[in-house]
Amino acid sequence: MNKTYFKATIREISSSWGKFISIILIILLGSLLYVGIRSIGPDLNESGNQYFSQQKLSDLKVVSTMGLTDTDLSKIKTSQSVKSADAIHMTTLKKNRDQVVSVYGYQKAAKLDKLKVVSGHLPRQGNQIVLDNIAKADGYKLGETYKLPNNSHLKRQSYKIVGFVNSPQFISSIDRGTTNVGSGTINYFAYASDSVFKQDTYSMVAVQFKNAAHYAAGTDQYQRYIDQQSDQLKNSLKGRSAKRLAEVQKPQLAKINKQLKQVDAQQTQLTAAAAAGQSAQLTTQQAKLTQAKQKLTKARDQVQNLAKPTYTYADRQSNPGYQDYFDESHSIAAIAVIFPGFFLFIAILITFSTISRMVEKNRREIGLMRALGYNKMEISLKYVIYALLAGLLGAIIGSVAGMFTLPRFVFSLLANNNINDFVGVVPWSYMGQTIVAGLVATLASALIVLVINLREVPTNLMQAKAPKAGKRILIERITPLWNHLNFNQKVSYRNLFRYKGRMILTIVGIAGCTGLILSGFGIQDSVNDLIPDQYEQIQHFQGVATLNKASQQIHSTKISSQKSAVMKSVTVRAAGSNSNDTATLIAPKTGKNFTKFVSLKSASTNKQLHLSNSGVIISEKLATDMNAKVGSHITLNSDEKQVNVKVTGITKNYAGHWLYATKAYYQKVMPVKFAATSVLFKTNQVKKHQRTNLSRTLLKQDGVLNVSFPRYSVASLGSGGLGSVVLIMIVMSGALALVVLYNLTNINISERLRELSTIKVLGFYDREVTAYVARENVIFTIAGIIVGWGIGVFLHRFIMIKAQTGSILFPLVIHYPGFLWSALITLVFSIIIGVITHFQLKNIRMLDALSSSE
Structure with missing residues (x-):
């Protein structure tokens, strides 16, 4: 009997291959997209996490405006939160008119930020250097001589290129950061032996925290942990700013004071000689000593008035391309929550209907089987097998295909980063969900219709269901219109609503x-x-110039208008919350014509907003993250001090977190003096070569430190x-x-x-x-x-x-x-x-x- 039913099932499938395959295809497509798309985010995250783990990417970099010493390194290493730390030498040089290169010191014993060799090998001698892999595009080749300009940081200028590498510090395949050298954009990096550096201090210290590996890179849990450990590290270095200033001032002041004593002694001797009337030239010498004393006194004042060094702590989010990679992954994961689910829902809906109608169609056969003495279980077996085959084949094949194809395909198209090794995660939960969905669509629908039909007596089942009675439809009551329709049209419209x-x-x-x-x-x-x-x-300016002096103007016929402003990065925290965001604060020197540079429109009403002396206007996404409304207060952490500011408006914005304030409000709440060292400028020079030429022109001007074009970065x-x-x-x-x-x-x-x-x-x-x-x-x-x-x-x-x-x-x-x-x-x-x-x-x-x- 079971053999007979099995044959009947095979016959049912073979007699309707189109229907059977279409059911499998619908479930397969739904499962493929659901598992495939939902797997992309986790697979991208895991690929990134594995890459960073293998290359030992540091969790944090400590930088000081006066450099870092062995004392700083020792304090960092002995901090309770730190697992390991590497001190790094680095200098950024203008190699030629078109190239700016950051040269790092390579240490074979370094534990962090390990380079990945693309071709060649790492430096083994002092005359060897490896270049960023993207430097190949500039024509550099293995074995060539590589020359750097004369500088005070390196013992030698000529090297042999022995390799091309990728660094986990630079996830982006194109972005290498900005600098105040040359065009303002770093073209590529290089690594030479640490022994060729002449620097007395370290440029930075790379830090790896204890237990950080327990948290996957790019996740909120990882970032919260790093923030906590960073706070501990900051406490370990608390007070170092004043001591470091003293370390710099003490030898310089000692040298200047010694020279001043020598000048004083010489002046005393000349005064004694002049009193004895020994020489007429003594007056000239005494004038020279007076000038020397004035210069030394001025130098001493400058040293004494040196500002305390600022210690900054840059986590992985500051690495070029790092946050972009995970933002893209998170966006894909967010899309994957709803789109494949709706896709699968449509697939289930159609499959449910198809299977239920197939069983309903076989009412007479079911009635005949019951009349012949087959029990309900035996009758159901045929349809259960049919539904199980269709549901399981569609769900399993689709899930496996989705897991192995879509994530790899998307990963292969991510050409804007240096993560080359795909690491997939078996999405057991998603596969299980699709199998359950597939069985709901097939098996559940078959069982529901079977239960309904098997309740009827065999004689009723063996009789064909009476066709649904026809009814007059609304269009039929409109007599003139109905009479103008032909027979086929009338039948079609009746069937539509029947x-x-x-x-x-x-x-x-x-x-x-x-x-x-x-x-x-x-x-x-x-x-x-x-x-x-x-x-x-929103933002109508094309470029930003950073200046050495406040309120300085830049000059170029290519610039149509400019606006002096304070433009600085601040950390924003909601009241009573530990969550924070990094945002850019812009405070124009004057509010006049500011709308030509930034349009501030209400996120809710689209009406024009105006800067107020009673608070700040913040961007829409920042307001959402901070749960802030008009009238709320948020905390800004700037220049190592916290200030509370009032939100007077929420402006429409799409990219980045922004705050806008007047000069008066800035001076009222901020801990430092208002200094408009940034210039927002408008230009029609937006093509790549035009931007490069404009950058060069501006950087040649005295006091211009950096030029950037935010839109194109x-x-x-x-x-x-x-x-x-x-x-x-x-x-x-x-x-x-x-x-x-x-x-x-x-x-x-x-x-x-x-x-x-x-x-x-x-x-x-x-x-x-x-x-x-x-x-x-x-x-x-x-x-x-x-x-x-x-x-x-x-x-x-x-x-x-x-x-x-x-x-x-x-x-x-x-x-x-x-x-x-x-x-x-x-x-x-x-x-x-x-x-x-x-x-x-x-x-x-x-x-x-x-x-x-x-």
Whole structure:
């Protein structure tokens, strides 16, 4: 009996391969996208975490404006929170007109920030050097002589290139940071033996904290732990600023005082000689000694008035490309929460309907089996096997395919970072969820219909269900319109509303697929518009120049306007909270024409905001993170002091955390004097070579320390992983639309086989029969597209709000081509299915379909 039922199951599958495969494909596509997309974020995180762990990336770097000494290194190493620390020599040089290079000291015994060799080998002798891998683009090759300009930091200027490397300090494949040397942008780094450095102090100390490896890189848990350990380290170095100043001042003052004593002694001798009338030249010598004494006195005053050195603590987020990598990963993970879930929901909905209708179709067979004495369990076995096969095959194949394909594909497109080794994590939970979903869609639907049917007596089951009674529809009551319709049109409209369940299912299926496609295009639009909207709608300045003197002007015919301002980085903390964000504070010297440089518009009303002497205006995402509202107070940590400021406005903003204040309010609350050492400037020199030339021109001017172009230093999120995920979602949604349309059309034909056979017998041509069915499908498709647009808009908004990570706030926009393409893709697939349907209808065996059901 079991063998017979097994054969019956095989026969059921073989007689309807299209339906069986379509069920598997729907579950497979849903599982593939769900597991694949949801795995991307964790896999990217793990790949980054493994890379940083292998290369021993430091958790923190300590830097001082007066350099670091062995005393600083000792205090850092003995801090309770520190596991290991490496002192690093480094100097940044202008190699030639077009290149700025940061040269680091290489120590074979160093435990942190280990270099990864791309080609060649690491330095083994003092005359050897390795270059950043991106330096290959400038034509450097292994074995060549590499020359640096004369400088006071290195013992030699000529080296042999022995290798090209990547450093875990630079995750970005293009960004190497900024400097006050040359064009202001570091082109690449180099490592030479530590023995060639002549520096008396260290440029920085790399730190690794105890137990930091217990937390995965890029996670909130890791960052909170690092913040806690950083606070302990700061306590260990508390007081070092004053002592370091004394260490610098003491030898210099001793030297100057000794020279002053010598000058005083010489003056005393000259005075005695002059009193004795020994020489007429004594007056000239005494004038020279007076000038020397004035210079020494001035030098002593300068040394005595030296500012205390500032100790800064830069965690991994300050490494070029580090935060961009994890922000992109987090954005993908946020999108993966809803999109694949909705995709899988549509797949389950269609599969549930397909399986339940298949069982319902076999009512007569079930009744016959019961009449022959088979029990309910035996009868159910056939459908359970069918459903299990379809559900498990679809879910397992889809899950495995998704796990092995999509994350690797996205990782391969991340060309803007130096992490080359993909590390995948087996997503057991996601795979389990898809298998459960697949079984719910197949097995559960089969069991529900079986339970309902097996309650009926065999005689009722063996009788065909009476067709649903026809009813007059609303359009039929409009007599003039109804009379103008031909017979086929009247039948089509009656059928539309006669089978409301089928109509709703078809519209929902098409609408779901259209909505998925539209939301994919919308995500792409939001990502692509992020940077342009930020720097065209919000911040209108193209560049920022950092100056040595406050309120200094820059000069160039290429600059159309400029605004002096304070522009500094501050740490923002919400009242009564340990969470904090890094933000940029801008305080213009005058508020006049500030709107030409920054548009401050209310995030809620879009009305113009104005700077106030009673508080600060903050960006929208910062307000969200700090849970701040107009009238709230937040804490700023700047220049090693904390100040409380009032929020007077929340402005629309897309990229970065920003605060804006007037000069008066800045002077009122900040611990340091207002010094407008930054200049925001507007220019039409935005092409790469134009920006480079303008930077060179400005940096030649006295007092200009750095020039940057913020818009062009921001990485585009859509260029790598996120863009590829959107492409995958659009393609997969299209594929789902194709399979869903095919499946729904098959259901439609199988349920109406007798009806379609009847009209063929009545003399309808094949094209007329196809039009008879296609007319309904066209109406369903158009209705589904319209409903799908609404679903897509909602889905896009929900996804983009979830995808807001770090300081990013995506513009909620879908451009009209997205609506057109989503409709066009759905229509094209509908036409393809229409062609397939035409050939299916041609091959209907009318006599079999019309044979007696008794």
